[in-house]
Amino acid sequence: MNEEKQSTQKKRKKINWAPYWLILPSLIYLALFFIWPMFRGLGLAVYNDEAALSLQTEPSRDAATAGTLPQGTQVEILDQQGNLIPPDEAGQANVITEVWYQISAEDADGNTVEGWVSESRIRVREENEAGAPTAGSVRTRIGAGDTLTEVYSEPNENAEVAGQLEARAEVAITDQSILEIWYQVRGEDRNQTVEGWAQSRYIQVFGETNTGRIDRGNTGQFTTEYLSKMVNDRFFWPATITTFLLMILIIPVQFVLAIVMALVIQARLKGNSLFLYVFTIPLGISELAVGILWFSIFTQSGFLNSFLQTTGLINTPITFLSADTRYWIIIAIWLAEVWRATSIVMVIVVSGLQAISDEVLEAAELFGASLWQRVRHVILPMLKPSLQVALILRTILALQVFAVVIALSGGDVVTVLANETYRQYSEFRNANVAAAYAGLILLISMGSAVIYLRMIRSQEEMAA
Template sequence: MTPVPRPSLLERLRDPSERLLGALLLAPTFALLALIVAYPIGKLVWNSLFDLRLSGGGVPKFIGLENYQLVFTDPDFWNATKNTLLITVVTVPGALLVGLGLALLANLPFKRRWPVRLALLLPWALPLSFAGLIFAWFFHTEYGIVNDVLQRLGLADRTDPTMWLLKPGWALAAVCLTIIWKTSSFMALILLAGLQMIPKSLYEAAEVDGATPWQQFWQVTLPMLMPSIVVALIFRTITALQTFDIPYTMTRGGPGQATQTLAMLIHAHTIDYLDMGYGSALAVCLFVLSLVVSAVYLRQVGRQAA
């Protein structure tokens, strides 16, 4: 029996199989991901293994895992990690609750709903640094609008105004409030899209069964909205772990290091101190932390899908 000649590469490209066609279509995507994701991450990990100080002018020296040993014994790293996790724990649920309320409000059957929905876009569209500068003025001790309102309402003493940005606890609270205001609109937009996907027939059936609006929310709205909530939490949590702009423009990480985040610590070592090796090690730690949190959320999404 004469063996069938194997088609050449050119013939296979002219008439590709389903598997080859899929590989060809995905090749540009893999190449783009390798260029913008794999290479920068690989370069970051590689730099973290060197003593790479741009200020010294010396030759980079391979030191292995010494930068990581310094990271885990650095009190500034643990302080920044604590602040980052605290900001994440406070602002993510806060933005979710505020965003859910805004989404429910925007989903009400108004005759003219576009002003409400347009108002959701304004905080989200405002640059982070601008939001930080605006709220830094709001929380200013002497001429800030927050102290002025509290004093007019009789909730604060005019002779002893609250030093929002000059005391560690108040500064962190001011930063968290600013982040919640800035990010709740993003959560609201995602949740609003989820609300509009819920069939109205479910509410009609629940109303026929005698369910109150509160029962409809807990038994219809919230379960159907859960996939959108998980997606919103994934994006918001990752950006919360990478918080930089708002605390940097409001407090520069102060007073002391009370509001310094991991992203700000990385910026300080790489930009201010020009220590690229140690800054890269800090960035790898932040990347791993974000990766772990994302994996936890994706596992939760997989359980809901199953």
């Protein structure tokens, strides 16, 4: 007895790992391409990776921090220094380097000049097997009054001048040094002067002058900059309002239409499978194609005007899609979306209806319930779970309407949040503000899902 008990306990404890192995690839994939980017996206909206630049007391990576300056600060450039770095470090991403050649050549007077010249001054003509330059000539300086190129005793422009070479002078390259340029800068942050060294890649130098600005920082900070940029954008409020307006206009009509379609399918007419096919076609049609399709109807020389004109209802074509007739654009978007996205609701409703047993419906019919009574008191209550899912799904999809709006309005006259995300990214090249818009869409999606679930639960509680 005891042994038996133990063995069953052992059996229970043994975990079957097979299903976990089977779901593992999908979990990894979704974590990598869904959950992580989602958080990264929220980060982009509120976190600036390059908010501040920390300056160092010495032109060295190991030096102590002298202070920080925020991105965009105007700075004075006090000094410059090139640090030799090993060639293997030079290949690293984000390291901007300058190469200096050690050369020997003859100047105009026939004297031999030996020293260092920046890579930018030499046109390389010969290389050895390893790819290192061995010979070249001095480049011509276009537009410069001084045609002589200075050769320095050390790989540094501040070093002593060892000689001067004319343009096109032949040089032998004996060695090269890879330098990382550091600037000593001085700038003000909240009325405090900060002075220190930073690598050249963080500093944007203005022309030949000794001023510049902090192009990007190396430390991150949370910021509301992008959010306020989004809210203050001139398209923000129109886009938000239109998005909600479209949601309110589209969703109820879609649900009514979808339920009617589902009832037609449920009636099992002859040719039912054909009806089913036709009703589901829009499910597979691209949003952009639908936008163009409705554009062909509403454009000035489009089908609607053609129809009205041939039937004699109008004499001159009506301009539907213009900045003065925004409501027509809204109506066109509304029709296009109802046309396109009702199918998905219909499919969900039909599969919900199939779960309701025919007996229930027949019983209701036998007791003399009218169609409306059947829909109101039998079908709708039993469809509630399906409708709930369809409602959440549709709301989220309605927030993504994008190509339809561009096709029908050009994207300026009437705009929605998804379109602004696209505009910020593609037109203004501002991924952070685009991420802020995307975050807002995410927030509205999740918010509406929670509200729907709450509403349905509270209704159930009231009923109980």
